[in-house]
Amino acid sequence: MSDLLDIQRIYLEPAAADLPRGREILARFPEAAIVEVESHQRIPEVHGDEANVRRWVRIKREALVLGVKKTMTARPNGRSADFIAPSTANGCAMACAYCYVPRHKGYSNPITVFANIERISAYLRRHAARQGGKPQPNECDPESWVYDIGENSDCSVDARISDNVRDLVTLFRELPNAKASFATKHVNRDLLEWDPRGRTRIRFSLMPPADSRVLDIRTSGIGERIAAIDDFVAAGYEVHVNLSPVVVRDGWLGDWAELLEQLTAGTNAATKSQLAAEIIFLTHNRALHEINLGWHPRAEELIWRPGLQQVKRSQNGDLNVRYRTGAKGSYVTALTDLIGERAPYLRVRYAF
Template identity: 65%
Template structure:
């Protein structure tokens, strides 16, 4: 039997966490966990920036939890996966996908950080939506409503194992007439089927061929389980899209994606297939993450780090990224969208790059 996804044994918490009902709720779930008060969730001595912990990458994700109080609630315009990126109620993840960009900003340990001042976030999101008013015209994100990505830096299906934050977010957008929520996930949490989203939350199930997912999507739900959940989530009132991100190029990738798309076509009920749409994002890797991965999962880098197909590009944050070469990538994007149109014609592409 595989170990549980979460087995919280050590909780780092900022001052004031216990003053919030959500903080009390989470602490009560793990009464035997060691507690250490820290000044900031963003810089925990001995945890963040400790290169010696890279070998403990997965153990820390399973056993460590950070609780904080979010200080700012700024929103960012997006235009791709959503109209707006919402201030998240969590950061970091118990999953261990080898390509995830979040660890680049957190040093050598990336457990879940959960924010307990849920009410502050909900009020900020409500004010923002009310100020926007009706969406003036359709766009590729959504034809009718403003869409808020509520899970940019975490996986909300996993966050829902810890607290009621995700349920509260789904309830908020159920009430907002001009807005809907959206989040991508690689984990099937069937408790979400009881949240009554009323069509106002979009779940984007991330898919990739299982052969490479076994290497790259560490600690996630198997692809077959994700595909099987699509119809159930549609029946429960969610809008469900497909998130092909990242698309990783390797020898035989098109044959593997053809098989994956046929599995979706055969396993997903017609009603659910008719409401699908897809976003397609090819891999962007990072030099710093490459070094981290070499410390705990070098096998993944044989898929992710392919300099013969990649070119360097300086990120907006100053890091050294590797993306598939211009021209090479364009042909790959065209090939993928052709495959999708052929094998799953009910599923339009919202954007691909």
Template identity: 60%
Template sequence: MGADPVDGTGADLHRLLDVRTIYLQPAVLDLPTGRQVLDRFPHAERIEVEGHQGIAGLHGNEGNAERWMAVKRHALVLGVLSSPRVRPNGRSADFIAPSLANGCAMACAYCYVPRRKGYANPITVYCNTERILATLRRHADKQGPKTTPNQCDPDRWVYDLGENSDASVDALLSDATRQAVGLLRDHPHAKASFATKYVNRDLLTWDPAQQRIRFSLMPAAMAGLLDLRTSPISQRIAAINDFVDAGWEVHLNFSPVVLHEGWQAEWAPLLEELADVLSPAARAQLAAEVIMLTHNADLHEVNMRWHPKAEDVLWRPDIQEVKRSQSGQVNVRYRTGWKGQWVQQFRDLVDQHLPGCRIRYAF
């Protein structure tokens, strides 16, 4: 597996995760990633399960809603991704890479990942890393050179590594994220990208060669309400110049934009702080994404059990409309027509307070 990338971040690992119970499919015991994660928590109870989804007493236990944070801290799932696949995207990235993990140790109240999981959302690590990365490599090889620039990247096919997890946190547990970044870094036509709300400074040592990391930002007061267990906004901003200096391409995710009375006045100081703090090198390569909040009826009900104050700003039927997802879930988003006006207002704020920051897409 090579050098251990988390030696310098052990304190961070155990601050986020005090794992007491590990649910695992037996196959992970024979996989390097599985053994590496198990070695992190030698004293945790191990419970063998048939699959990594629908685990009795965990995902289907309604009483776990009140223990939302405790489950994230004390439980971990190790499984095998049975059918790794690459999916097209076209917004933030050209493609979504096969997941190396699902779920997160952090607890953002708006996160879409737990919508299918029921009453608990701890990290699930997919330990068949070699098979997952082989799927990724084959897909990248088939693409050939990128001949037409697009909003994702002018030169390379961009693969999002962390659609269903936070790759910076996953890197505390195993080498899998580092291997994926290295694979795409060394590929002649591909590029890694992932969004994060966690500052893992070990990534500064990765020789990234312009692989893309996207720091998610929102006004600090709103983050204090919604972005629980994440790195403070001030730390994320302070890390940007360092990551650029270390060879990363650093973009920003203004995400999610949560609308409420006075939201523009909250965003302006954040944008001004970025304009003041970012180095010329960081500004020269800067780009951003803008993602307006989408929420979910089932997640709303779970949140009311463990963090009802968040729902005061997330659940706004007066300015939201129902949009049923392809899987049949009841999602809510800001109302058509109004949303377009608010997106334009946000673009105007960026132009005014962070001039020169290119918005790659807004959704």
């Protein structure tokens, strides 16, 4: 784990140390220096300092923030999941060039773990109970309410720090009307021992290896992710794939054809019978583009393509760029047609 995480400093909200999970995490990293902070959201030396771009990866590897989740909400989603669960962590040890999180939460954004897992779990149990049975199928799931438990982090990495994710997998195993879901770019085989009984959906993110080697920094390789899928299905997980972000460039469709062939060859019949895909084309951001130029300009050669992209101001005022209207529709059609031809077993849940 030292290549991904080598925790040297823990920024601690004192209230987190009063909780069992907080004490467990502190005991797990006994050599780490403890820096008390007023709030996990206000750490000047970690968040909001442009100079951190020069030591982006080092901060991600060496720093951990331990806090307490203050607000409990389950936001309606309706595409990947029915609800976005209150997070048990945010930030990430990985450093994907296209990740939206640094747009909002600081430049380096190491992992923040929330110690009040009991409160989060109790909230989710009550929320699911209030929903009752799902009245009709939707694109999230035909029978169960789906809760995304990893919107702002990668749960497979979070599980290397604490038992928060395992506690949620255990919780959803007991809920008759709900299941958990999270996307991941990290293969953590410890999860194979958790006995989820079909109540947790893992979405392995995939893209052509040539793109991943440039954009998916510090993640498990694409081949390793595909090789893990059958094992996770056999261990009782529902497994889907996120084909994202789709990057349009010269030869992109041919490389996606090769990836689909790799997925077909690398998975068995049991996996294929339950496999489904989400397809998300790249959305980028002007501010993130400027940040990336300070530490990984090669990535921007792939994902900052003004000739193919148009600007759209988001609800929070950010200037995002996405592929041009009209052209993007043709890209989506080309990729979904390719899936129908090369991987007809792969049900496309949605594509945009």
